[in-house]
Each structure stands twice: as structure tokens, then as C-alpha cells.
Amino acid sequence: MRLNFVLSFVKFFLILIIFISSAYASEDIVEKIEINGLSSISKKEFLYLMGIEENKKLNREEINRGIKRVFLKNVFEDIRVEIDNKVLRIAVKEKPIIEEIKISGNIHFSEKFYKNLLLFNRGDRLNEIQLNKTKKKIEEELKKRGYLNGKIRVDKIQKGERLNIELIVDEGSPIIIKSIKWEGSVDEHIKAFLKLQPNDPFDKVALEDFIQRAREYLQKQGLIGSDIKYSFKDSELTIFVQQGIRVKVEIKGNESLSTGELKNIIMAHFQDRVNEEIIKDTVNSLISFYKLRGFPEVKVVPLIQQETSIWEITYFIAEGGQKIIEKVTFDKTSLREDELKVILFNKEGAPFNYDELLNDRQRIEDFFRSKGYYAVKVYQPEAKEVEENKMHITFKIEENKAVKIKSIELSVFDDFLKEEINTLIDNYKERLFSDAVFFEIKRKIREIYLKNGYPQTLIDGKYEIKEDKAFIYIHVNKGSKKVFGRSIILGNNKTKTDFIYKRLLSKEEQPYNPYIIDSERQSLYKTGLFSKIDINVEPYDDSIDLIYQLEENPAGAFEFGFGYGEYERAKGFLELSYINLFGMNKQIFSRAELSSIEHRTYVTYVDPWIWKDLTYKLSLIYEKIDVKNIDTKEIIYKLQRYGLSTGFEKKFLDYFKAELLYEVNYSKTWDVMPEVVITDKDIGKIFISGFKGSLIYDTRDNVFDPKKGWLIGVTSKISNKFLGSEINFLKTSFYLNKYTELTPGLVLANSIRAGWAWLYGDSKDLPISERYFMGGRDTVRGYAQNTLGPKKDGEPTGGNAFLIGNIELRTHLGKNFYLINFLDFGNVWSRVGEVSLSSLKYTAGIGLRYKTPVGPIRIDYGHKLNREKGESRGEIHFSIGHAF
Amino acid sequence: MVRYILVLVTLFNLIIASHTYGEFINRVVAYVDNIPITLLDFEKEYLKMKEKLPNIEKEEVISTMINKTVLLKKAKELFLEGKEEELLNSYIDLKIKASIIIPENQIRQYYEQNKTKINKPYSSVRAQIENYLYERELNKKLKEHIEELKEAVEIKIVFIP
Structure with missing residues (x-):
């Protein structure tokens, strides 16, 4: 009795312990997290995906989900999670990284041959399937080349997280061709395509290559349906060649449509065979082609003359008249007739197409319904030939009431x-x-x-x-409510995951909204780092995880080019850029330009995300220019400049961009022509320091070749002795460009640009390096480069104010060619007070553009409209890009 | 009585041990490419299958789970939607069932071969035979299909609980 009581007590005590311990376990608070073996991703990302945090309650279901999220990274083999005394211990085992791939035992094929067949690379994580597939692929390739017993053995040597793979090749002995026998109609030209000879291995790859080349050759000879086969028996290779049929097509009776386009339609049917069925198809195609062009009564009859290897087919065509639609009328409609005419296939002035007439009736009925005339009835249209080959079509419409x-x-x-x-x-x-x-x-x-x-x-x-x-x-x-779960980033090899998370919206636990995903996708594309972004969803009962599968663009680019300009003569450039420094989308651009008169080098560092979407820029520039008179080739002055600019750029309201930069320039001017000297600052060294602010509004559809939109900008630069500058000035300029597509292929481009400089304090004149020089390929094209404005002894001195205007018509000529007609006007003045519209210089001209991906290559001729004595009639300019 | 005490003592030891050496929360049992089968999922599935098939081995449960994972992976690649069971059914309908046709002569042939065992007129058992042959073909094709799919994915059993 007593023992039973004790046992009952013990039993009660144990059950209590179990109950308390299980309750305690479910309420476990994780005070510390320890992770071992993790190296592929950061601890922060790992814990985020696992859904665990220190000082938070342990949630077994969330950890289960977390393991699945983390595994999507495709680098893990095992994840073990234990809790001990409120310390969560996670042991991670990652797939090893392939450090070295070695090929050995190869005799007949090079190491490169085998390496090209590999389905994995150095730096990849081990994937057994890819390894096995590679082994099979190599063995199959060896078999195809006659090495039927070729075998591959794979040795793996693992050192910690690194793995060396050795593919040990046993190529074995190949099957040898003892003799080659040719059958059928073979000529020496065809035989020359075969790269195999007796005593070579029986290489099916070489044979397939031979068949391909021989077929192409026979096709080029105009032979249709050629057959080339081979067999291999008792070490003898037999190649059988049957040459196809030669088809000669003649077309008679076609007056309105060209023989060339009709022949193209016919020959498209004779790709690999010719027979009577196919000829019937060609007839149907010709009839359809004619009907589409307004010949409803066309008749086509083929005459076939058939010999063993030549088929001569003559198509006799009776075109009938071409019916043109003169008028389309609608019997009673309250809608605008021009709206209805737009949706028709059979339009006024177009060829009449009987087959589309019923579809037009349906189109009208659908259009009425879309406007609320639900009970509309459109009757069978009437098509009448009112004069010879002139058609009138009438659609009778019973609208009924709009619903x-x-x-x-x-x-x-x-x-x-x-x-x-x-x-x-x-x-x-x-x-x-x-x-x-x-x-x-x-x-x-x-x-x-x-x-x-x-x-x-x-x-x-x-x-x-x-x-x-x-x-x-x-x-x-409405179903059940879901919130955003975790975001899982995959496929980013160079870009830091942390950077990508910063580009995404903070949306966890927020109501799930698929429209947000699209804006995130746009935001990621804007970085320029990704060529493909797939966002997949992984739904759970209450939340939805998002899986971002990314494909990265190459981050680096090297470009070079050379050309010819009428001012610089031969010129070239070299450009090196990388847009993903430190995997954080920080960018560096460097460019060197060299021509017979100038040498310019600059390096620009850009951080587009220095604070949210504020861009930071830093540029260093070095340039050396010999400014010449384009006609006399005399040096006007020589300039050497070192510059630095740094500041911020911000885009806002979709089309606006603001920029604030601090600029310093140290320049040296020498060999200055006495005629252009205005101030003592024009010769020698000068240090200019100041702030520059710009505001730009840009709605152009294409930066390089705009067809519509506005480009408006204003820039001001202030230079002051307090900033270390040797002179005080304020320069302001603005531009306003408008692009309008008048009709498809015809663009009207207008531009007005102006600028002025105001000197203050004890500064009286701008140095030559800061003065405005205009005239030339991008401003007033009837004048040579930088020759407008005030002159001393015939040499341009530049000025403190300018005004330029351009009107340009850009006409598409077909392919990538454009014809340009332009009217330019403008001038440069010494002082703002001297600006006078009566002294504007006008030039009109013509140009040709050839469109390339980086803008058009152009040649322009500008003719002076108010030429002065001693001036040339006009100027020719070669350049790249539009004038504005 | 002794046995009773032993059970209680063992239970006590287990509780103490579990708190002394830490508690196992979860781990990976196997994986198919980048999809893990976790211990928690395995335990749920094992209990469920054990109810229906008491003699089932753990290895068999893992194998079944791997097959299911392979099919689900392929179903998602085809952009099929729904819960797991719906996904599996849609995938099997699309990839397997759509291609199974039991011709009349095959039903007749089966009937003729098993006529003595069936011992009923053809018209009364035709539907049953067709159903049986259909299920047999479905199982065969599904098995073949899974084996084919398994060759293209990386499968690893990390540990058997």
C-alpha cells in the first residue's frame, strides 16, 4: 500500500516534470545563436532566412521553413539545429568548392577538347549530377569520334571546403576506316568536303560535318531534295550521294506585281521537295497574294515540264483588274465615320479585299458594342463596282439604343x-x-x-x-489574407546580397501586394547590374515568401573607337568602365581621348546610392588643347588644365535631375596669339574654384536619337576669391530642346541655347578658358569651329554672352539613313549689354546621318545666309551624334 | 513492479538528459537539388504513413518523400498552381494520365487470359478490367517517369533517422 502510494507519487511527479519541461520547451527563448561551418553567405542573411533572432521565442515551424529558404541558395548539404540552455546551435555543412580540375591520360584529344565538354567550372560548388553528366557526355563524344571503348574515371580529393577533381581518361583504341567507297552522283568538289581518309578513326562528327557542307553546296547549286547518307560495315565507309532536282520557274502574264516577289513566294515552298501537291500550294499562295492586293478575279495556272533531274514550271497568270476602294459609307450611324473607317481592313484608297469584308462587318459590330450599343446589328455589307475597278462599300447599321x-x-x-x-x-x-x-x-x-x-x-x-x-x-x-514573408535572393554572384536588400522595399508583415513586386523589379533593373529578374512566390498559410532569381550583366566594359572630325582631324578614344565596385553598384569610368589638337583624360567615380538614391560623383580631368584657326591652321592659344569636381546628383519626379558640384581648375595658357588677348589672365597660370548647380528636365524617348520629348536645362557657376579662385564671376546658361514626330519617319527638332557671364568685385574680364566660343558642328554650322563673335585682327576672341537657335527636320530615308535640313542662327558678344538680335548670324544647310547604337554618324554642310566680306560660303562638318 | 520502476527511472533519465545535453530541433534528412526534406517533415510523414502501413520502414518513407519532392519540383517548373496534392494530381494528369489509352483488344485479351478465374461474362466485367489495366499502366508509367526525373536531379540522403 505504502509502496503503491510512493510509486503513484513518483509517477505524478514525473508527469509534472514532463508537462513543465514540454511547456518550458515550447516557450524557449533563444538568448544566443552560434553558427558553425557557414562561409558562403553572411550570418545576418542566414539568420534572416532562417527566421530566427536572439532574444526571440523559438519557433520550430519557422525553423523548418527557414531551412528550406536557406537551402534554395544551393550551397548547403546539411543544416542541424539544436538548443542547449537557451543557446541555439546551428551546424552547417556546405557543398565543397571546386578548386582545381585536372585532365589526365588523354592521348588523341587535347586537354582543351575535354575542358570544353565540362558542365562545371572552377569555383562552382560540387554537383554530383553535373559531374555524372559530364562523364557521360565525354564518353558519348569519344564514341561519336570512333573511340567506342572510351571511359572516364573521376577522382575527387577534398581538402576542407575545397575540392580537386581529376578526370582520368582512357580513350581506348578507335575503330579504323580501312577504305572509303563513293556511290551515286558524286563529283570531286563534294568529295573535297570529307576530311576523313582511310586509316582514320570512324568519326561520325566529321561525317555529319561533311553531310552539312555537301547539302549546303548542292542547295547553292539550285538542287532541291538532295540526299546524302553513309554506312559503315566491315571497316568500309560507304557514302551515297543523290543529287536533287533542279527547278526552273517562269512567270507569265503578271503586269501589276513583280516577277521577283512572285518567285520568292513560289521558291519558299520548294525548300526540300518538289511535287504536284506542293505546286498546288504555290498556286494558292499566289492567288492569296494577289487577292490581298485587290485582284479578286485572279487566275493562276501552272504548266509543268518534267524531266529526270529538271522540272520547268511556268505559271500563267490572268490578273483581272485591280479593284480599289473609292468610297466606304455607313447607312445610319451616330458614331463618327472616321472612327469606324480606322478599324476597317478595306479602307478608302486601298485595294479591295473580298475575304476581309465579313470580318469588317464583325469589326464594326464589336466597335459599337464596346461603345455601349449592345443590341447593334450590322448587315452584310454591299460592295459595288461603280466604275471600272472602283468599288463602293456600304455597311447598313441598325444601332438600337445604347445600354x-x-x-x-x-x-x-x-x-x-x-x-x-x-x-x-x-x-x-x-x-x-x-x-x-x-x-x-x-x-x-x-x-x-x-x-x-x-x-x-x-x-x-x-x-x-x-x-x-x-x-x-x-x-x-476574397480568400485568406496574406502578408509578405521573407525575400530570398538567388543568382547574385558578384553583387552583394546586402546591396540588393537595400534596393527592395521594407515590406515584411505588410499585406501582400503583387504590384509592389513590379516596382521592385524596376528598381533592380535601374541599377544596370541585372539582365534578367524573375520573382517567384512561395506561398504559406499566412505569408508569401518572394524568391528573386537574378542573372547578372557583365559589370566591366572596354570600348575604343577612332574617327575623323573636320576640326580635330584624326581622333580616337579608349574607355574602361566597371559598374559594380565592391559588389555595391559603385561605378568607375575612365576615358582617354586623343586627337591631333587635344589630349583629354578623365576618371569619374560614381556612387549612385550614397544616401538612399542620392548620387555622389567625383571626377578628375587632365586636358591639353592646341586651339587652332581652322582655316589658317595657326595656333590661337595652347591650354593645359587639371580639374577636379565633386558633388551630388538627385533624380526626382520621374523627369527631373538636379546637380550640385564643387569644381576646381588649374589651367595654364601659353603661345596665345596677341590678337585674342583681352586680359592679362589670358596668358599664364590661373586657378579657378567655384560651385556649379544644374537643373535638368528630360522627357526624351531616346537619349541618342530622340523622336519626341523635351530637354530643358539651366546651369549656373559661381566662382569667388573666398573659395581660392583668382577671379569672381557668375556664369549662367540654359538650353531648351523640343523634339516632335510630325509623321512616322519625320522629326522636327528645335533648340534654343543662351549663356552669359557676370563679373563682380575687382574682376573685369573672363580668362580665355572661361569665355564662350561658338560656331561649328553643334551650334551654327555655316561657320567653322569657334569662329563666331568678336574678333581682333580676324581672330575670334570669344565673349561673355551667346545665343544660339536651331531648327532641324530629320527625315528617315530607309535602312539606317536620315536626311537633315536645318536652319541655325546665333552669335557671341563681348558683354551681355552688347547682345543684339540684328547681329545674329544665320546659316541653312543639309546633312546626312547613319544611325548606330551610340548615335548617328553625320556629315553636315552649313551655308551662310548673311555672309560678310572675306568669309567662306559655308562649312562641312563630320561628327558623331546629333547637333543637339 | 520492477519493470514499472525501470520505466519510470528511464523516463526520468531521459528528461534529465534532454535538458543536460540540449534538445535537437531539426536537421536535413535528404535533399533534391536545392529542396531539403527536413526531420520535422519526415516525422510528420512517417507517423501518417505508419498509421496506414504499420510495417513501413523509414528508408521507404524517405524514398517516397524524395519521389514526391521530385514530382513537385517538376510541377512547379511547369507553372502549375495549387496545394501539394493538387499540384501532384495536375502534374500526373498532364504528364502521365493524358498519354494512357487502354485499347479494346488489350481489355479483351486480359479477359481471355483470365477467363476461368473471372468466371463472369465480358460485358459485366469490362469496366473493371479497363480500370485495373489503367491503374496498372499508370503505376508503371509513373514509376518509369520518376526514375527518369531522378536521373536529372541531385539527390542525397544525408541521414536516416
Whole structure:
């Protein structure tokens, strides 16, 4: 009795312990996390994906989910999670990294041959499947080349996380061709394509290559359906060649359509065979082609003359008249006729197409329905030949009353979002009804739910039409609410995961909204680092994880080019850039330009994300220029300049960009022509330091070759002795460019540019390096480079103010060629007060452009309209890119 | 009585040990490419299958889970949607069932071969035979398909619980 009591007590005590311990376990707080064996990703990312944090409750389901998230990285073999005394211990085993790949035992094939067949590279994680596939692939390739017993053995030597792989090749002995026998119609030219000879291995790859080349050769000879086969028996290779049929096509009776385009249609059918069925198809194709061009009565009859190796086919064509639609009328319509005419296939002035007439009737009916005329009836159209080959088409329309939306009844489980939906619905009441509007209402209601975390929302709907009223009934089943879960980044080999997370929105635990994903995708593409971004979802009961599968662009680029300009003569450039420094999208660009008169080198460092989306820039520049008179080739002055600029750039409101830079320039001017000297600062060394601010509005559709949009900018630079500058000045300039596509292939481009400098304090004149020089390829094209404005003894001195205007018509000539007509005007003045519109210089001209991916290559001739005595009639300019 | 005490003592030791040496939370049992089969998932599946098939071995459960993972992976690659069971069914419908046709002569041939055992007129058992042959073909094709899929993915059993 007593023992039983003790045992019962012990039993009760143990059950209590079990209960307390299990309750305690479920309430475990993780005070510390220890991870062993992790090297492929950061601890921060690992813990984020695992869904665990220190001083948070342990959640077994979340850890289970976390292991699956982390495994998506495809670098792990095992993850073990244990808790001991509130310390969570995670042991990670990663797949080893392939450090070295060695090929040995190869005799007949080079190491390169085998390495080209590898499905893995150095630096990859070990993947047994890829290894086995590589082994099979190599063995198959050896077999194809006659080495039937070729075998590969794979040795793996692992040193910690690193792995060396050795592929030990046993090529074995090949099957040898003892003799080659040719059958069929073979000539020496075909035989020459075969690279195999007796005593070579029986190489199927070489034979397939031979067949390919021989087929191409026979096709070029105009032979259709040639057959080339081979067999290998008792070490003898037999090659059989059967040459195809030569087809001669002649077309007679075609007056309106060219023989060339008709022959192309016919020959497209004779790709690898010729027979009577195919000839029938060619006839049908010709008839369809004619009908499409307004020949409804066309007849085509083929005459076939067949010999063993030649088929001569003559197509006799009776075209009939080409029917042109003179007029299209609509019998009673309240809609605008021009709106209806746009949707028709059979348009006024176009060839008449009988086959499309019924489709046109349907198009009109659909159009009316989309405008609310739900009960519209469009009768069979009437097509009459009013004069010879001139057609009139009449569509008889019975519109009936337009249907309006009378009511939209909504049935939802609860009132959540009902207010927003009611506002939406109210906007549709009394609007014209159509199927498209009905689907639009459903789509917009669903969109409201999707944006608020209900991705499984189902919308059922129906409508009733009673006379001219539509009654719509919509039922919403919103499903369960989901929130954003974790974001898993995959495929980023060079870009830091941390950088990518910073580009994504902070959305965890927020209602799941698929539209946010699109904006994130755009934001990632904007970095220029990725060529492909797939965002997949992994749904759970309450949340949705997002998996970002990325493909990276090459981050580095090397470019070079050379050309010829009328001012610089021979010129060239070299450019080196890398846009993913430290895996953080920081960028460096360096460029060197060299020509007969100038040498310029600059290096620019850009951090587009120094603070949120604020861009930081730092540029260093060195240039040495010999400024010459283009006509006399005399040196006007020589300039050497070292410059540094640093500052910030910010894009906002989609089309605006603001920039604030601090600039310093140290320049030296010498060999200055006495005629152009205005101030003592024009010769010798000068240090200029100041701030430059710019605001740009850019809506151009294409930066290199705009067809529409605006480019407006204003720039101001202030230089002051307090900043260490030797002179005080304020320079301001603006430009306003407008591009308009008048018709497809015709663009009107207008530009107005102006600038002025204001000197203050004890500074009286701008140094030559800061003065405005205009005239030439990008400004007023009737003048040579930098020759406009005030002159001393015939040499331009530059000035403190300028005004330039351009009007340009860009006409597409076909292919990549454009014809340009332009009118330029402008001038440079010594002082703002001297600006006078009566002293503007006008030039008109013509140019040719050849479009390339980096802008057009151009040649322009500008003719002076108000030429002065002693001036040339005009100037020719070669350059790259548009003038503005 | 002694046995009773022993059980209680063992239980006590287990509780003490579990708190002394730390508690095992989860780990990877096997993986298919980058999809792990965790211990937690395995335990749930094992209990479920054990109820239906008491003699089932752990290795068999892992093998079944691997097959299921391979099929689910392929189903997701085809952009099929739904919960696991729906995904599997859609995939099998699309890839396997759509290609199975039991011709009349095969049903007749089976009937003729097993006529004595069946001992019923053809018309009364035709549907049953067709159903049986269909299921047999489905199992065979599914098995072949899974084996084919398994050759293209990396599968590793990390440990057997």
C-alpha cells in the first residue's frame, strides 16, 4: 500500500516534470545563436532566412521553413539545429568548392577538347549530377569520334571546403576506316568536303560535318531534295550521294506585281521537295497574294515540264483588274465615320479585299458594342463596282439604343474595403455598358483586394440587359489574407546580397501586394547590374515568401573607337568602365581621348546610392588643347588644365535631375596669339574654384536619337576669391530642346541655347578658358569651329554672352539613313549689354546621318545666309551624334 | 513492479538528459537539388504513413518523400498552381494520365487470359478490367517517369533517422 502510494507519487511527479519541461520547451527563448561551418553567405542573411533572432521565442515551424529558404541558395548539404540552455546551435555543412580540375591520360584529344565538354567550372560548388553528366557526355563524344571503348574515371580529393577533381581518361583504341567507297552522283568538289581518309578513326562528327557542307553546296547549286547518307560495315565507309532536282520557274502574264516577289513566294515552298501537291500550294499562295492586293478575279495556272533531274514550271497568270476602294459609307450611324473607317481592313484608297469584308462587318459590330450599343446589328455589307475597278462599300447599321449601367450589386462576406469599392462602383453608374466595361469593373474590384493582401480573390459576376439598362451583379470571395514573408535572393554572384536588400522595399508583415513586386523589379533593373529578374512566390498559410532569381550583366566594359572630325582631324578614344565596385553598384569610368589638337583624360567615380538614391560623383580631368584657326591652321592659344569636381546628383519626379558640384581648375595658357588677348589672365597660370548647380528636365524617348520629348536645362557657376579662385564671376546658361514626330519617319527638332557671364568685385574680364566660343558642328554650322563673335585682327576672341537657335527636320530615308535640313542662327558678344538680335548670324544647310547604337554618324554642310566680306560660303562638318 | 520502476527511472533519465545535453530541433534528412526534406517533415510523414502501413520502414518513407519532392519540383517548373496534392494530381494528369489509352483488344485479351478465374461474362466485367489495366499502366508509367526525373536531379540522403 505504502509502496503503491510512493510509486503513484513518483509517477505524478514525473508527469509534472514532463508537462513543465514540454511547456518550458515550447516557450524557449533563444538568448544566443552560434553558427558553425557557414562561409558562403553572411550570418545576418542566414539568420534572416532562417527566421530566427536572439532574444526571440523559438519557433520550430519557422525553423523548418527557414531551412528550406536557406537551402534554395544551393550551397548547403546539411543544416542541424539544436538548443542547449537557451543557446541555439546551428551546424552547417556546405557543398565543397571546386578548386582545381585536372585532365589526365588523354592521348588523341587535347586537354582543351575535354575542358570544353565540362558542365562545371572552377569555383562552382560540387554537383554530383553535373559531374555524372559530364562523364557521360565525354564518353558519348569519344564514341561519336570512333573511340567506342572510351571511359572516364573521376577522382575527387577534398581538402576542407575545397575540392580537386581529376578526370582520368582512357580513350581506348578507335575503330579504323580501312577504305572509303563513293556511290551515286558524286563529283570531286563534294568529295573535297570529307576530311576523313582511310586509316582514320570512324568519326561520325566529321561525317555529319561533311553531310552539312555537301547539302549546303548542292542547295547553292539550285538542287532541291538532295540526299546524302553513309554506312559503315566491315571497316568500309560507304557514302551515297543523290543529287536533287533542279527547278526552273517562269512567270507569265503578271503586269501589276513583280516577277521577283512572285518567285520568292513560289521558291519558299520548294525548300526540300518538289511535287504536284506542293505546286498546288504555290498556286494558292499566289492567288492569296494577289487577292490581298485587290485582284479578286485572279487566275493562276501552272504548266509543268518534267524531266529526270529538271522540272520547268511556268505559271500563267490572268490578273483581272485591280479593284480599289473609292468610297466606304455607313447607312445610319451616330458614331463618327472616321472612327469606324480606322478599324476597317478595306479602307478608302486601298485595294479591295473580298475575304476581309465579313470580318469588317464583325469589326464594326464589336466597335459599337464596346461603345455601349449592345443590341447593334450590322448587315452584310454591299460592295459595288461603280466604275471600272472602283468599288463602293456600304455597311447598313441598325444601332438600337445604347445600354447604360443602371445598378451594380455587390455581394461580399464582410464590409472590409467596401467603402473603396463603392466609390469605384459609383464612378461606373450611368456609364455606357459593354462587355469590356463589365470586365474592367471586375478587374478593378479584384485589384483593390490584391493590393490589400488578398491574392486569391475570386470575382464572379453576371449582368442582365433590360431594354437600355444593364444590371450588374458581382460576388467577391476574397480568400485568406496574406502578408509578405521573407525575400530570398538567388543568382547574385558578384553583387552583394546586402546591396540588393537595400534596393527592395521594407515590406515584411505588410499585406501582400503583387504590384509592389513590379516596382521592385524596376528598381533592380535601374541599377544596370541585372539582365534578367524573375520573382517567384512561395506561398504559406499566412505569408508569401518572394524568391528573386537574378542573372547578372557583365559589370566591366572596354570600348575604343577612332574617327575623323573636320576640326580635330584624326581622333580616337579608349574607355574602361566597371559598374559594380565592391559588389555595391559603385561605378568607375575612365576615358582617354586623343586627337591631333587635344589630349583629354578623365576618371569619374560614381556612387549612385550614397544616401538612399542620392548620387555622389567625383571626377578628375587632365586636358591639353592646341586651339587652332581652322582655316589658317595657326595656333590661337595652347591650354593645359587639371580639374577636379565633386558633388551630388538627385533624380526626382520621374523627369527631373538636379546637380550640385564643387569644381576646381588649374589651367595654364601659353603661345596665345596677341590678337585674342583681352586680359592679362589670358596668358599664364590661373586657378579657378567655384560651385556649379544644374537643373535638368528630360522627357526624351531616346537619349541618342530622340523622336519626341523635351530637354530643358539651366546651369549656373559661381566662382569667388573666398573659395581660392583668382577671379569672381557668375556664369549662367540654359538650353531648351523640343523634339516632335510630325509623321512616322519625320522629326522636327528645335533648340534654343543662351549663356552669359557676370563679373563682380575687382574682376573685369573672363580668362580665355572661361569665355564662350561658338560656331561649328553643334551650334551654327555655316561657320567653322569657334569662329563666331568678336574678333581682333580676324581672330575670334570669344565673349561673355551667346545665343544660339536651331531648327532641324530629320527625315528617315530607309535602312539606317536620315536626311537633315536645318536652319541655325546665333552669335557671341563681348558683354551681355552688347547682345543684339540684328547681329545674329544665320546659316541653312543639309546633312546626312547613319544611325548606330551610340548615335548617328553625320556629315553636315552649313551655308551662310548673311555672309560678310572675306568669309567662306559655308562649312562641312563630320561628327558623331546629333547637333543637339 | 520492477519493470514499472525501470520505466519510470528511464523516463526520468531521459528528461534529465534532454535538458543536460540540449534538445535537437531539426536537421536535413535528404535533399533534391536545392529542396531539403527536413526531420520535422519526415516525422510528420512517417507517423501518417505508419498509421496506414504499420510495417513501413523509414528508408521507404524517405524514398517516397524524395519521389514526391521530385514530382513537385517538376510541377512547379511547369507553372502549375495549387496545394501539394493538387499540384501532384495536375502534374500526373498532364504528364502521365493524358498519354494512357487502354485499347479494346488489350481489355479483351486480359479477359481471355483470365477467363476461368473471372468466371463472369465480358460485358459485366469490362469496366473493371479497363480500370485495373489503367491503374496498372499508370503505376508503371509513373514509376518509369520518376526514375527518369531522378536521373536529372541531385539527390542525397544525408541521414536516416
